[in-house]
Amino acid sequence: MKLQLLIILFLISISLYAQSDVDASRSYKNPVVIVTGARFSYKLVQKWIDDFNKVNPNIQVIIESRGSSDPSQYDVLAEVYEHDPSIKETREFVYVGRYAILPVANDRSEFSRTYKKKGLTTELIKLIYFNDVFADQEKAAKIKHAYTCYTRLQKAGVARVFAKYFGFDQKDIKGNAIAGSDEHLLKAILRDSVGISYLPTPLIFDPLTKRPVRGLSILPVDVDGNGKVNDEDRFYSDLPAIIQKLESTNPKDIANVPIEYLHLSVDREASPEAIAFLKWVIEHGHEDLNDFGYLKPETSRLQRDRFEEFARGVN
């Protein structure tokens, strides 16, 4: 009888163990730095990790999908929106590069064909993408072609930046919400012949061809803010052209294109390995920015000195 009970307890234990969190099975040989954050930044971050490991083979840096909103669970956060001041006070940031957010649409739709030609002014962007009680419905009614806007359900950096730029909150973005990442926004558009959304430049372009992902159209916007979409506002042929245009233009002269930073941050109590990784990124990270769809940071926001000062203090 005792033996039978022991067998049962054993089986239950094995069963529970099998269901337990994978954390329990995690073990690393070397010091580990865990990075999490905006999903679309992972490709670039992974490239950095690979390069970093070539010179720092004893530090293991891994990317982990964010499973908790508690930042203390992670060593480095790679975020794509500006944090509240209260959070900024507790962390050290490195502003690595910038990305732009552009309106995109499935290229099969009549909507896409029409607005690829006409382009989008500020007013049109607000009418198309946002719930605005006081929107000019007469003008909204003139948008004849069918479209379905996709947006993020959960709090998301890109959605937040896009909405804030036009004077709204993320919740004001209209359309079908998706639970997933920004990559899934891209998938949703490609699955829906009348789908539209907003995407960050690193997701819009095929890394090989440097042209927009097959099936996706970028909708030109009124970049010079003159109320019209001129020929000068159409510079979306390929990724280098966009980067060249946006990097060479004074940010103050760019309208209707939200541009925000990708930043890495660590807690003030960060491990030396995490700090080492960030220092490496400060030194070398900018080399890959353009290839991955990012703009180089403005000189004024590099804050390299400040981080190095922090790093020295920690060491």
Add this chain to the structure above:
Amino acid sequence: MKKILQFIFVLILFSDVVLAQQRFIKGVIRDVDDAALVGATVVIKGTSIHAIVDLNGKFSIEAPQQLPFTLQISSVGHKAQEIQIYELPEEPLDIKLASDNVLSEVVVTARRREESAQNIPTPITVVGGPMIDDAGAFNVNRVKELIPSVQLYSSNPRNTTLNIRGLGSTFGLTNDGIDPGVGFYVDGIYYARPAATTLDFIDIEQIEVLRGPQGTLFGKNTTAGAFNIKTRTASFTPGANFEVSYGNHGFIQAKASVTGPLGKKFAARLSFSGTQRDGVLYNVSTQKPVNDLNNLGWRGQLLFKPSQNVNITLIGDASRQRPDGYAQVVAGVVPTQRADYRQFEQIIADLNYDLPSRNPFDRVIDHNTTWRSGNDLGGIALHVDAKIATGTLTSSTAWRYWNWDPSNDRDFTALPVLALSQATSKHEQWTQEIRYAGDFSSRLSGVVGVFIIGQDLKTDPFHIEESGSAQWRFSQSTTSPLWETPGLFDGYGIRTKSRLQTFGAAVFGQLDWEITDKLHLLPGIRYNYDKKEVDFDRQTYGGLETDDPELLALKRLVYTDQAFTADVDDTNFSGQLTLSYRPTKIVNTFITYSTSYKPVGINLGGLPTASGEVLIDLAQIKPESVTHFEFGVKTSPSHNSTVNLTFHHTNVEDFQTQVQTAEVGVNRGYLANAEEVRVLGVELDGSMRINDFFSFYGAVAYTDGEYVSFTNAPVPLEETGGPSAFKDISGSDLPGISEWAASLGAELSSVSKKVIGQEGKYFFAFDTYYRSSFSSSPSPSNYLNVDGYAVVNARAGFRATEGLSLFVWGRNLFDEDYFEQLLPAAGNAGHYAAVMGDPRTYGVTLRYTY
């Protein structure tokens, strides 16, 4: 024991497998104020997997194996939301549903393109299908209680007047020979006969009522306004509604509507409506109730969608009414200026007769001629809508019919005065409209169209008016004993054979030029061609066969042979100019000047006589010319409210009116022109949705209508027999216009509940309608005036989002006794009858929505 062990072992292994396979999505659903939306439903789209949100606003639902999938989230009073799940979230979803207490934007097609009602520079009232269904407003007569600028008078379907701001059609009895001034459109098709306005609605999506001339927007000219009724269209998404109501007076109403796809490119909808009610008057002569309801109607639609840009819709409909209906109750007796022996009281005393009641609200009549109103309307229409460039090209082709089979007791007594009054008719119409509506450039939009209509209205086979043995006493105009000649008028009547063929064509257009973002100029123009051909032949028959010229002269005083033909055509230019200015996004102001035109009228109800001679020159009356000014402000003071104000002023020259005469042979009156009339007024309406649970609307209209000049009007009933048959009534009030009319309604509802598995809300709603007194006589009378009245309707029950709803309702809750119209009896003996307002009715409605 071993077996138990094996069982536990298997159980554990199995639970492992299950736990490994089952994946759940958890979340919380709240409103924008962070309140938990208890009872909200979460469904995995395309499956029957669903979950209900608990008291804390939380839900947990098993996720399908295959990603992505879609969650459908709905909660009564909130906008439904769909969420596509591309990866299972590690943290609970935090979902907020927007409240629908934001006033739903009312989209109208009044300008032949979809626009917000608040944005168009036209006074317009919109009543949605759900409101129509809930309020039991199943015909125009009931809808008018929701729109105080609308008047409807119906002493039977043919004799129905649909007016807006007091203008449109002749007051009282209708003459088939003129055009209605209020266009009645159903799914874009013009319904030429006023009888259509008495039909039960079938599966209505929305009714738009445009006030003021609309000739530059609509195919048929509309001098006073338009009813633009849209029915629910065929849908590729399957759906169904069933509704049945039971009430007192034997009220039963059933409605059904089913829609769905018939393939990838075809969809259909079939709709039905049937209404029955026992009579609400009692006829002591037949010992039966009369004025019942007995209506059936159906509509079928077939939608063919060959591409995203083309819709082809074939619509067929038929309605059939068979009421013992439209009897009127003697409401009073007027002393006329005739000799004492010709007064009504003296006449019936001599005939040893008395009325069954002197109180019309006893709802008792004593009529010996059958009341019957066989009213059949139907037709078929083909619509083609093609999106071309930035607009829509529409072709609407239609054929419609009207078969009218009435029988009336026009003396309103059981005396054999008028034994028969049966104006049976057949009508056919063909219409074709082609129009393009859309944007012509970034700042220019509008509508242009051509419209043709052909009509053929004929007697079927005759219109019959026939006297009985008591006619002599009512018609007796001298003390000559010859009037008493036995059988002189017994069976003496008139048989009229007439045919009216009309052809109308119009080119119309209205542009909207956006001068600046805030300033719009809207010019419109219309060119009309109208042709009317009439062949009218009335022959007397029956009565005493005699060659005695004195007896023949007496017979001629009652009925005469009349015959005439007419063939007239005319053209006309009219137009409008509107300036619209929107100083802010929430204010829309506009000022409009327009002209309009109603073509020549032909008297088809018989002509009056003078000295025994038929006044043939009255066969045709002049066209009517309308000049109209309007100033309006539409506002949306907040996201959940609207307030609109309109001032209007209309002058009509050669106003086409139907006037009553003492002659029995013209007992439905005849058409005449008043030189000029004027209507002015102010309209204020608004609505507000305070929160998810309380909303209200209100509208008030002040209208003042007068004959500016009508120098040769027939005298009113009480002046019959006076020195002249005509008088100058310039400066007096137009009939059928209440100075004040108002509607007010509200709805109170609960939070979302689940009752017997149905998600929905408890609700209580009421609608009130008030109108002040009005003249019910084309020439102002001291007697034929309808007192003001107020009617309160209410309903309460449970309204499911989808599934079974149940509510009780009451109409005219306080059982207000009121008249809808007063009409003198034929011959002007002095008595007059009333179209009675319905007494209190109450019942219960069950509705199932899928």
